[in-house]
Amino acid sequence: GDLLAARAVLDQLSSVDRMEDRAVGTAMMLGLLERQPARVLAAGAQTARDYFEDLYVHGPKSWRLAHAHRLEGKTVLARQEWQNAESVLRQRLAGSPGNAVDGAALAVTLAWLERPDEAAKVIAPIESLVRESPPRVTGFAPDHLRLLYLAYYYAGLGDAARLVPYLQRLLNRRELLTDRTLPLDPWWDKVRGKAEFEAVLAEAAARRSGAEKVNQPAAKSSPPEKSVAVLAFRNLSSDPENEYLSEAISDELCNVLGRVPGLRVAASASAFSFKGKRVRPSEMAAQLGVAYLVDGTVQKVGNRVRVRAELIKAADESTVWKSDTLEHEVKDMFAVQDAVVGAIAKNLQIQLGGAITAAKPVNPEAYALYQTGRHLWNQRNETAFAQAEAVFARAVELDPQFALGYAGLADVWLLRGNWMAERAESGAAHFAKAETFARRALELESNRPDAHATLGNLHMFRNEGDESQAAFRRALAINDNYATAHHWYAYFLYRTGRLDEGVSHLLRAAELDPLSPIIVDAALRMSWVAGDYRAVERFAQRRPLLLANVAATEASVVDGLIWRARQVLGQSTEATAAAKAAVEAGNKPAAVVVDASIALAIAGQRREAEQGLAQLLARTGRQIPGSTAPLLAALGRYDEAMVEAARTPAFGIPREKLFYDPVWDPVRDDPRFQELIAKLGWTDAYRTARQTLSSLRRK
Numbered sequence: 001g002d003l004l005a006a007r008a009v010l011d012q013l014s015s016v017d018r019m020e021d022r023a024v025g026t027a028m029m030l031g032l033l034e035r036q037p038a039r040v041l042a043a044g045a046q047t048a049r050d051y052f053e054d055l056y057v058h059g060p061k062s063w064r065l066a067h068a069h070r071l072e073g074k075t076v077l078a079r080q081e082w083q084n085a086e087s088v089l090r091q092r093l094a095g096s097p098g099n100a101v102d103g104a105a106l107a108v109t110l111a112w113l114e115r116p117d118e119a120a121k122v123i124a125p126i127e128s129l130v131r132e133s134p135p136r137v138t139g140f141a142p143d144h145l146r147l148l149y150l151a152y153y154y155a156g157l158g159d160a161a162r163l164v165p166y167l168q169r170l171l172n173r174r175e176l177l178t179d180r181t182l183p184l185d186p187w188w189d190k191v192r193g194k195a196e197f198e199a200v201l202a203e204a205a206a207r208r209s210g211a212e213k214v215n216q217p218a219a220k221s222s223p224p225e226k227s228v229a230v231l232a233f234r235n236l237s238s239d240p241e242n243e244y245l246s247e248a249i250s251d252e253l254c255n256v257l258g259r260v261p262g263l264r265v266a267a268s269a270s271a272f273s274f275k276g277k278r279v280r281p282s283e284m285a286a287q288l289g290v291a292y293l294v295d296g297t298v299q300k301v302g303n304r305v306r307v308r309a310e311l312i313k314a315a316d317e318s319t320v321w322k323s324d325t326l327e328h329e330v331k332d333m334f335a336v337q338d339a340v341v342g343a344i345a346k347n348l349q350i351q352l353g354g355a356i357t358a359a360k361p362v363n364p365e366a367y368a369l370y371q372t373g374r375h376l377w378n379q380r381n382e383t384a385f386a387q388a389e390a391v392f393a394r395a396v397e398l399d400p401q402f403a404l405g406y407a408g409l410a411d412v413w414l415l416r417g418n419w420m421a422e423r424a425e426s427g428a429a430h431f432a433k434a435e436t437f438a439r440r441a442l443e444l445e446s447n448r449p450d451a452h453a454t455l456g457n458l459h460m461f462r463n464e465g466d467e468s469q470a471a472f473r474r475a476l477a478i479n480d481n482y483a484t485a486h487h488w489y490a491y492f493l494y495r496t497g498r499l500d501e502g503v504s505h506l507l508r509a510a511e512l513d514p515l516s517p518i519i520v521d522a523a524l525r526m527s528w529v530a531g532d533y534r535a536v537e538r539f540a541q542r543r544p545l546l547l548a549n550v551a552a553t554e555a556s557v558v559d560g561l562i563w564r565a566r567q568v569l570g571q572s573t574e575a576t577a578a579a580k581a582a583v584e585a586g587n588k589p590a591a592v593v594v595d596a597s598i599a600l601a602i603a604g605q606r607r608e609a610e611q612g613l614a615q616l617l618a619r620t621g622r623q624i625p626g627s628t629a630p631l632l633a634a635l636g637r638y639d640e641a642m643v644e645a646a647r648t649p650a651f652g653i654p655r656e657k658l659f660y661d662p663v664w665d666p667v668r669d670d671p672r673f674q675e676l677i678a679k680l681g682w683t684d685a686y687r688t689a690r691q692t693l694s695s696l697r698r699k
Contacts, residue, residue, distance in 0.1 A: 003184075006030055019046050025057025028064040032071075033184045040068035050088050058145055059105055060085035066112070067186040085109045100126050104149035111156030123153055148177075158190035160197040165585065167197075171204045179204040196581075203578055206571075223314075226348050227290040229266035230254040232275040233307070236299040244368035245305060245333065246298045247272065251371075252334045253294065253309075256341050258481035262350050265481040266290050267513035269378075285314030289514055292320070294344065304329055307336045311344055320347050331361040366402045369395040373408045377415075380518075385412050403444035403451070410437035410454045418461055427461075434458055449475040453485040460492045468492050483513035487522055494526060495655055497688030500696055503530050510539075517543065521558045528561045529660040531697040536565040560595020567599060576603040583612040590616060594631050598663060601634040609635060633663040642667075642676055655682050659689040 010018075010027055017023055024047045031039035050061055066081035089106040093099060104126050110119035130146055147166055154163035170177045179201050182188055191197040230253045233246040247268075254268040266288040274284050281293050296309035310322040321343050326336045369391050376388035389412045395405035417430030435458055441451040456471035472489035475482060486509035493502035503526055510516075510523040524539035540562045559582065566575035579596035582588050588596070597612025613635070616628050632641035645658060658664060658677065667673045668690075677686045 003030065003034055007034070021047065021049065021052045022057050024061075025052045025064075028061075028068075029057075032064065032067055032186050033181055035071060035184065035186075037068035037071040040064055040071075044068075050084070051092070058101075060088050060109070062088065063109075071186060079113070082109055082113050086113065100129060101145045101149070104146055104153065108149050108152045108156055111153050116157060119153065119157075123150070126150070152187060155188050155191055158194075160191040160194035163191060164196045164200050164581075165587075167200055171200065199577055199581065203574060206574055223285070223289045223291045224264050225291050226262055226350055227264040227266075228257060228292040228294060228311075228344065228348070229271040229285065229288045229290045230257065230268065230294040231284070232268075232272045233296040233298045233309075236297050237301075239300070242298075242300045244371055245300055245330075245364070247275075247371055248362075248364075248367050249298055249305075249307060249333055249336060250294075250296075253337055253340055255479070256337050257294075257344065258479040260341070260345065260350060263345075263348065263481075264290070264512070267481075267483040267516065269483075270513050270515035273515050281312050281317045282314050287515065289511055290314065292344075292348070294340070296323075296340075300330065305333045307333075309336070309340045311347055330364050333364075334360070334362060363399040363402065366395040366399040366405060369398070370402070370404045370408060373405075377408065377411060378518075380415065382416075385416055388412050401444055403441045403448055406437045406441035406444070407448060407451045407454065410434045410441060410451060413437065414454055414457055418457075431458055431461060447478050449479040449482045449485055452478065453482065453488055456485070456492065457488045460488075460495065465492075465496060481512055483509045483516070483519060486512065487519050490522070490526065494529070495685070497659065497685040497690075497692060499526075499530060499660070499689060499692040502526060503532075503696065524558050525561060528558075528565055529656065530693065533565040533568045536562060537569060540565075560592045560599065563599045564595055564602070567602060572603060575599060576605065579603075580605070580608055583608060583615065586615060590619070594628070597631050598634040601631070606635065630657055630661050630663050633661075633667070638667050638670070642672055646676055646679065655680070655685065656689075658682070659686055660693060 007030060010023070010030065013023055018027070024043055027043035027046075028040045031037070031043060044061055044065055047061070052058055052061060062081040062085035066078045066085065069075075069078035069081060086106065086109045089102055089109060092102045093106065096102065103122055107119045107123035107126070110116075110122065126146060127150060130150060147170060151163055151166040151170060154160075154166070167177075171179060171182070182201060183192075188197065230250050233250050235243045235246045237245070250272070251268045254265060254271070257263060258265045270288055281295075285291065285293055291314055293312045293314060294309060295312060296307060299306045304327055307326045307328075308323055309326075311320045312318070313320050323339055323343065326339055328335045373388040373391040373395065376384045376391065389409065392405050392408040392412065396402050396409070399405070411434070413430045413434035417427045417434060434454065438451045438454045438458070441448055445451075452471050452475035456468050456475060459465075459468035459471060469492065472485060472492060475485040476489065479485070486505045490502040490504075490506035490509065493499070493505065506519075506523050506526050509519050513519050520539050520542055524536055524543075527533075527535035527539060540558075543558075560579070563575040563579045566572070576599060579599040582592055582596040583600065593612050593616055597609045597616075600606075600612065601609035609631070613628060613631050616631070629641050629644040632638070632644060658680075659682075664673070677683055
């Protein structure tokens with residue numbers, strides 16, 4: 001929002017640099033934000049191009065010129081520029097008829113030319129495509145641009161209500177779309193002052209302001225001295241196909257270091273998020289919560305690989321240690337761990353213990369497939385699971401002794417059994433396959449923490465408590481820095497009533513993998529359950545920064561919990577407005593609608609809460625088990641709520657909802673509620689849960 005500083009930076013550019021598309025486009029946009037049309041026109045005169053195709057600046061130049069003339073009050077000139085934009089876009093579409101980005105841009109132009117019927121015909125198939133396959137807010141053309149141009153389109157029509165869902169997915173994520181710039185940007189003049197648009201801006205401003213306050217003290221805290229993150233090594237090979245080597249070696253170093261007693265190691269998923277970005281080492285270390293970074297390069301020459309590594313102290317960005325060139329055959333690439341891990345241990349004055357074992361030869365192609373499979377698995381949807389299964393299967397086909405491939409297959413079937421099965425029988429079949437693959441991985445490598453954690457999760461879903469706990473403890477005994485094991489073990493403890501221990505393990509997971517949206521959402525959820533609403537707010541402020549690095553989804557299932565926490569923290573007006581908007585949208589996940597409707601019931605807006613309930617009941621199939629029971633309880637319809645909660649465990653309410661959600665507090669002593677807990681076989685766990693929850697809330 002600092003336009004003066006932005007202008008000062010632009011003025012420092014050389015005359016040559018000012019003619020580049022990015023500089024011209026940015027200067028024109030800055031002029032629009034400054035409401036200085038002369039500056040827009042002067043910047044536009046720096047280039048003869050009629051269409052920008054830079055990574056950050058895209059679309060017809062005439063768009064910016066049209067807004068500048070409109071600001072001058074010269075409506076005829078503005079209309080001519082919109083017509084120029086239409087001509088440019090139609091020429092581009094003639095050469096590439098199926099280009100959805102240019103099609104969306106044409107619809108935007110027609111909307112501003114006040115030809116809504118034509119615009120609607122153009123935009124309809126593109127909007128349908130976006131709904132069927134939600135675009136990523138962090139990608140560039142075509143993903144991000146389709147979403148952005150849909151927002152521009154509805155802004156051009158002055159339709160704030162239909163603009164809002166797209167704007168919410170874009171705002172404060174990237175580019176100049178922030179709550180500080182939109183009040184100045186002429187693109188949004190037709191919706192300015194409309195309640196829906198202003199509400200989105202107010203909510204974004206509140207989140208951003210809170211994030212600045214929450215993040216300030218965190219920057220001053222010092223990480224443990226014996227803590228490290230392994231960055232993704234840079235690929236120096238001329239062939240981009242060798243990119244997998246850099247992550248493979250870095251990931252293996254992370255795994256080995258994670259087993260060193262007394263050393264905290266950031267999860268590779270968080271550390272690798274900086275790959276390809278220009279971020280200072282001190283800033284990366286601050287976000288990862290570590291004192292040291294391991295960085296390096298990898299170069300493949302023929303069938304050999306050359307590795308160089310260095311240890312960087314984050315406080316002063318000095319190089320503490322740098323290796324000579326380490327060269328091995330590709331199949332023996334993990335042998336570099338001996339020199340690197342040994343040097344780190346020496347410099348940080350820690351004992352290795354039994355952390356380093358002889359590195360096994362690896363099939364490079366199988367390992368590359370494994371990495372692809374993990375990226376797919378982390379997307380957590382059935383399409384990606386199917387793709388991940390095929391990739392992992394190909395990896396073990398290439399190398400039948402490849403334990404990681406079997407561990408990947410186990411996790412695919414584990415989460416299918418948990419999330420995708422609609423019937424208890426099909427879930428059991430998924431779990432059986434997960435167990436087969438996990439045990440095969442352990443036959444090949446008995447000390448794989450991921451396979452042990454998978455078995456722990458599997459036993460948990462089967463209600464085999466002792467076996468589950470033993471498997472999780474074994475995983476953490478092998479690698480106490482394995483964030484996923486802490487995350488899943490926390491959920492086991494949470495389900496069995498040991499909430500205090502669960503909170504401890506989940507906060508540990510969030511320390512190890514601080515940039516994981518999945519883990520941050522889980523930590524937010526458990527903080528809410530524990531009644532630590534200020535922690536909920538801290539995690540909530542992190543989420544926009546994290547979600548900017550992942551594919552866009554519909555509202556997260558934790559949004560409703562954030563609104564309920566903010567009601568307790570005295571932000572009831574804003575939280576209730578957000579909850580109402582979520583219910584009225586009519587397309588949010590069931591978990592969001594439940595908690596949004598509960599927030600409305602708590603705020604006394606019973607009619608709106610009942611609308612949320614009606615929406616849930618009208619849906620075919622249930623998106624989450626026993627979804628309506630807590631909402632019925634919040635509405636005071638306890639008889640119906642307990643009937644809904646008593647459905648069979650495969651379809652009924654998750655135990656943690658009954659254990660912890662305050663909506664049940666008025667009836668916890670009711671004999672019918674106690675009978676319900678006993679019928680479900682949860683009496684002991686429920687008693688433990690209530691005791692630990694009481695203790696945590698007192699603290």
